[in-house]
Amino acid sequence: xxxxxxxxxxxxxxxxxxxxxxxxxxxxxxxxxxxxxxxxxxxxxxxxxxxxxxxxxxxxxxxxxxxxxxxxxxxxxxxxxxxxxxxxxxxxxxxxxxxxxxxxxxxxxxxxxxxxxxxxxxxxxxxxxxxxxxxxxxxxxxxxxxxxxxxxxxxxxxxxxxxxxxxxxxxxxxxxxxxxxxxxxxxxxxxxxxxxxxxxxxxxxxxxxxxxxxxxxxxxxxxx
Amino acid sequence: xxxxxxxxxxxxxxxxxxxxxxxxxxxxxxxxxxxxxxxxxxxxxxxxxxxxxxxxxxxxxxxxxxxxxxxxxxxxxxxxxxxxxxxxxxxxxxxxxxxxxxxxxxxxxxxxxxxxxxxxxxxxxxxxxxxxxxxxxxxxxxxxxxxxxxxxxxxxxxxxxxxxxxxxxxxxxxxxxxxxxxxxxxxxxxxxxxxxxxxxxxxxxxxxxxxxxxxxxxxxxxxxxxxxxxxxxxxxxxxxxxxxxxxxxxxxxxxxxxxxxxxxxxxxxxxxxxxxxxxxxxxxxxxxxxxxxxxxxxxxxxxx
Numbered sequence: 001x002x003x004x005x006x007x008x009x010x011x012x013x014x015x016x017x018x019x020x021x022x023x024x025x026x027x028x029x030x031x032x033x034x035x036x037x038x039x040x041x042x043x044x045x046x047x048x049x050x051x052x053x054x055x056x057x058x059x060x061x062x063x064x065x066x067x068x069x070x071x072x073x074x075x076x077x078x079x080x081x082x083x084x085x086x087x088x089x090x091x092x093x094x095x096x097x098x099x100x101x102x103x104x105x106x107x108x109x110x111x112x113x114x115x116x117x118x119x120x121x122x123x124x125x126x127x128x129x130x131x132x133x134x135x136x137x138x139x140x141x142x143x144x145x146x147x148x149x150x151x152x153x154x155x156x157x158x159x160x161x162x163x164x165x166x167x168x169x170x171x172x173x174x175x176x177x178x179x180x181x182x183x184x185x186x187x188x189x190x191x192x193x194x195x196x197x198x199x200x201x202x203x204x205x206x207x208x209x210x211x212x213x214x215x216x217x218x219x220x221x222x223x224x
Numbered sequence: 225x226x227x228x229x230x231x232x233x234x235x236x237x238x239x240x241x242x243x244x245x246x247x248x249x250x251x252x253x254x255x256x257x258x259x260x261x262x263x264x265x266x267x268x269x270x271x272x273x274x275x276x277x278x279x280x281x282x283x284x285x286x287x288x289x290x291x292x293x294x295x296x297x298x299x300x301x302x303x304x305x306x307x308x309x310x311x312x313x314x315x316x317x318x319x320x321x322x323x324x325x326x327x328x329x330x331x332x333x334x335x336x337x338x339x340x341x342x343x344x345x346x347x348x349x350x351x352x353x354x355x356x357x358x359x360x361x362x363x364x365x366x367x368x369x370x371x372x373x374x375x376x377x378x379x380x381x382x383x384x385x386x387x388x389x390x391x392x393x394x395x396x397x398x399x400x401x402x403x404x405x406x407x408x409x410x411x412x413x414x415x416x417x418x419x420x421x422x423x424x425x426x427x428x429x430x431x432x433x434x435x436x437x438x439x440x441x442x443x444x445x446x447x448x449x450x451x452x453x454x455x456x457x458x459x460x461x462x463x464x465x466x467x468x469x470x471x472x473x474x475x476x477x478x479x480x481x482x483x484x485x486x487x488x489x490x491x492x493x494x495x496x497x498x499x500x501x502x503x504x505x506x507x508x509x510x511x512x513x514x515x516x517x518x519x520x521x522x523x524x525x526x527x528x
Contacts, residue, residue, distance in 0.1 A: 001277065035275020045262075045274035085275025088260055090311060090337040192376055209387065210343035214336050216376075 001037075002026065003081040007056045009074070013140050015063045016112075018049070019073055020056045021082060028052065028087035030094070030120040031215075034059075037083035038072035047189070047215070048087065049115035049143070051122025060112040060143055091215040093120040093187045094127055102127055105185040106178055108198055110135040110171055113190025113217045118144055121151075129153070129187075130179055135171025135194065139163065153179075172197045180205055189215040233492060233508055236446040243447035243509040243518075245466045250503055252301050252525055253294040254471035254485050255318070257282050257309040262337050265372045267400070269435035269486070269513075272307040278438070279307070279488060280474045287318040290472050290479070293499045295325055303329040303469075305485060305524070310337035316344045323351035329526065331398065334359040334384035335377055342387070349392055356394030358430065358526070359385045363400065364413040386421030396428035396526060407431060428526055433516050438489035444515040451518070452509075464517055465525060466507040470499060485524045486513040 007020040019036075028034075028048055035043040036059070044067075050058040063074045076082060093116055094102050107117040107129040114134055121128060131153030136142045139161045148154050157171040167174055172194055178186070186202055188195045195214050202212055236242050258281040264273035271278060291302065302322040309315045309330055322328050332338050334357070338345065348355050359381050362369045366378035373381075389395045397414070401407065415425045436442050452461060461467070465484040473480050473488045480494040481502035487493040490511055495502035509518065 033274070035273070037275075043273065043275055085260075085277065088275065088311060088313070090262070090340050196376070210346065213340045215340075216336065 002084055004057070004084050006076045006078050006080045006082060008078055009076060012143070016141055017061055017063070017074060019059045019061055021084065023055055023057045026057070026087065029092065030123045031092040031116040032087035032089040034087050035085035036069060036073060038069050042068040044069040047115040047119070049118040051119060053123065060115045062112050091116055091189065091213060093117055094124065103185045104183055105129050105187055107132040108171060108186070108188045110190030110194045111141060111217070113215070114143055116189055116215065118147070121147065130184065133157065133171050133174050133178070135159065175201045180207065185211045185213060187213045190217050192216050233510060236448055241449040243449050243452040245461065245464050245507045245509065247467055247503050247507065248462070249468060250294060250297045250299050250470060250499060252303055252469040253290065253299050254303045254305060254469060255282055255287060256471055256473045256488060257304055257306045257312040257315055259307045260311045261307040262311055262335060263308065263333055263373050267372060269437065270307065271438045280477070281312045281314065282318065282472065282474050284314045284317045284321060286474060286479050288321060290499065291322055291325060297499055297503070299326060301327045301329065305331040308333050308337050310341055316341060319348060320351065323348060323353045323355060325353065327354040327356070329356045329358060331358045333373065333377070334381040339380070339384055346391055354394055356396065357388050358396045358398050361397045361399055361414070364410060364417065382417055382421045386423055389423045395423055396430060398430045398432060401431035401433045430526060433520050435486065435513050435516060442512050444512045447509040447514060447518050463521065469525060470502050483507045487511045
């Protein structure tokens with residue numbers, strides 16, 4: 001199990017940060033996650049948000065109050081070591097199955113659940129999603145807007161802040177704007193309630209179950 | 225007790241000959257797909273969790289070698305456990321290869337890793353042999369199940385169970401067995417959920433006793449040779465998994481043949497690199513989980 005050196009930690013605010021680890025020669029695919037360990041051996045899986053050609057591994061992390069791992073990671077400094085598993089995962093945006101080639105897809109993420117989509121975009125900039133819906137609680141929680149704003153079909157939903165450039169409400173309030181089509185695959189990542197509500201809406205709208213791909217990051221009650 | 229091949233391997237702490245099973249025929253071959261799992265259940269006897277690699281991912285190449293050897297030995301079915309098998313990136317390909325030859329059983333938590341690969345799984349209906357899934361539904365109370373497995377996972381697993389059944393796959397469930405429980409009553413309390421999922425109310429329910437974490441040494445009675453003949457008849461002895469099955473486990477880049485699905489945390493139960501050699505070896509019943517098989521008739525096997 002590799003021990004990776006902390007390259008940097010960039011805080012968006014006290015409870016949200018990007019952890020950057022030196023990558024070495026670790027291969028990964030967009031959508032993969034790695035389990036990161038604290039020094040007591042507790043681990044949590046985090047999706048990689050870096051592109052496959054970058055020299056560092058990036059992770060978007062929400063510091064959970066009293067979270068065993070996220071809080072410990074937030075207190076690391078450049079040069080510290082973090083134990084990590086090899087990359088793994090079953091969520092591959094833009095691929096209809098792990099073994100099938102690229103597909104037309106729609107990305108929907110909440111909070112740090114944007115990470116696998118950023119990894120895909122940074123790895124395959126010529127293969128963007130048809131639409132990308134991104135939900136956050138406050139504007140300060142939104143990562144990489146400078147990259148996402150360029151996407152056609154990008155919509156930002158902010159549940160607690162209103163403003164002229166985004167939808168005020170939960171991202172599920174944008175469901176009606178999701179393009180529907182038999183050949184489209186739908187990738188959902190983030191909060192459990194968003195994934196459940198959106199999955200149900202998609203199935204009710206006639207989308208085949210096998211075209212809906214889910215990755216739950218966190219739960220509404222704040223479970224780490 | 226340290227279970228390596230010293231005297232303690234052959235005799236109990238009271239210096240009596242330890243009970244054993246002399247394997248007969250290889251009817252079922254289990255594959256451990258790796259201890260990497262999307263869930264981290266506190267009771268998991270494999271210690272599986274995200275990123276765990278105590279037992280590494282089995283590869284298609286690893287599996288093919290043992291599928292071929294098992295066929296030569298007359299194996300009747302292949303079974304797969306983890307971790308969560310669908311976390312293994314080569315699992316669907318492994319399953320595909322196995323289904324060309326024999327019926328298969330997959331133990332799964334039936335959450336995102338399987339849900340996200342359902343399109344690949346549905347294709348396996350075209351294979352020449354039956355595929356059966358055993359879904360973990362620990363308690364008939366969803367809240368208790370979710371306490372360990374994570375919020376919403378009972379509902380997801382139940383939903384996936386129903387989808388698998390409607391797609392034509394065989395299904396069963398595994399649950400935890402609590403000491404002193406009224407087993408028939410607990411089994412019956414799953415019925416309303418089976419109705420919701422649209423699965424028959426009489427599907428097989430496999431019950432597992434407390435197996436403790438890997439590497440633990442709970443205080444359980446030791447099994448002597450005398451116990452094996454005084455308390456069990458020939459049919460009961462033959463029902464021990466180590467009599468008719470083995471499990472392939474990959475550690476440190478090498479595959480080993482283990483005596484059964486429950487003892488992969490003790491090196492002494494690595495019976496070698498080939499099934500033929502492993503089947504010739506006597507299995508000493510010295511692991512604390514052997515006592516579960518002795519006392520409860522615990523078995524990971526089921527008909528396909």
